[in-house]
Amino acid sequence: MITTTFFIFYSMRLPCYSKVMTMNGTKRIIGLDPGLRNTGWGVIDVTGNRLQYVAHGTAISDSKTDLATRLSDIYNKLIEVIDEYQPDEAGIEEVFVNKNPGSTLKLGMARGVVLLAPKTRGLIIGEYSANKVKKSVVGAGHAGKDQVEIMVKTLLPGCQNATKDAADALAVAICHSHHSTIQKIWAKL
Numbered sequence: 001m002i003t004t005t006f007f008i009f010y011s012m013r014l015p016c017y018s019k020v021m022t023m024n025g026t027k028r029i030i031g032l033d034p035g036l037r038n039t040g041w042g043v044i045d046v047t048g049n050r051l052q053y054v055a056h057g058t059a060i061s062d063s064k065t066d067l068a069t070r071l072s073d074i075y076n077k078l079i080e081v082i083d084e085y086q087p088d089e090a091g092i093e094e095v096f097v098n099k100n101p102g103s104t105l106k107l108g109m110a111r112g113v114v115l116l117a118p119k120t121r122g123l124i125i126g127e128y129s130a131n132k133v134k135k136s137v138v139g140a141g142h143a144g145k146d147q148v149e150i151m152v153k154t155l156l157p158g159c160q161n162a163t164k165d166a167a168d169a170l171a172v173a174i175c176h177s178h179h180s181t182i183q184k185i186w187a188k189l
Helices: 004-013 067-085 101-120 130-137 145-155 164-188
Strands: 026-033 038-047 050-060 089-093 124-128
Touching (some): 026 067, 038 067, 050 067, 050 164, 067 101, 089 101, 089 164, 101 124, 124 130, 124 164, 130 145, 130 164, 145 164
Parallel strands (some): 089 124
Antiparallel strands (some): 038 050
16 A cells, blocks of 8 residues: 555655646546545536536545544545546535534544645645535535435436445536636636
8 A cells, every 4th residue: 555655745746737628628627525434526527518427436434543544545545536537627515514513623624635635736626515516416505415416417427326425526526617617707707
């Protein structure tokens, strides 16, 4: 297994390969759904208004290990995925505060690692609330997880076996594709 130190050293030496758009106008986006147990990730290609599924998965950490090891495992898996698929941009879902402050703090740490991984590779990052992601994909901000999963599978044929975490991450990628495009249009006006 490659150590965390290697990944940090490797990331500092790696040049920024974020090309924002390839020659044919295709932009690759990775969506990330932070979690301490399961961090979902999904990669899509966007050409104009056309979305194409690329890959998805889940970075799983062992709940029996200490917190630092779990965070390191999530970071290493995300770096591996980013290096393999070389996305141009990343969309990350914001986490909500729940009743247990300890759980909220740990989830915040996991989110920090999820933000760090794409940033160390020079990606443009967009952050979106759960309601904004749901509204972008389903059309309703308070849609259920099942509705989001069905719409993701409808919009991205080929991801039929996506877990809930991976489907959420693909939804974040779709949301980012919509909102990053709108922001660029507004910037031109």
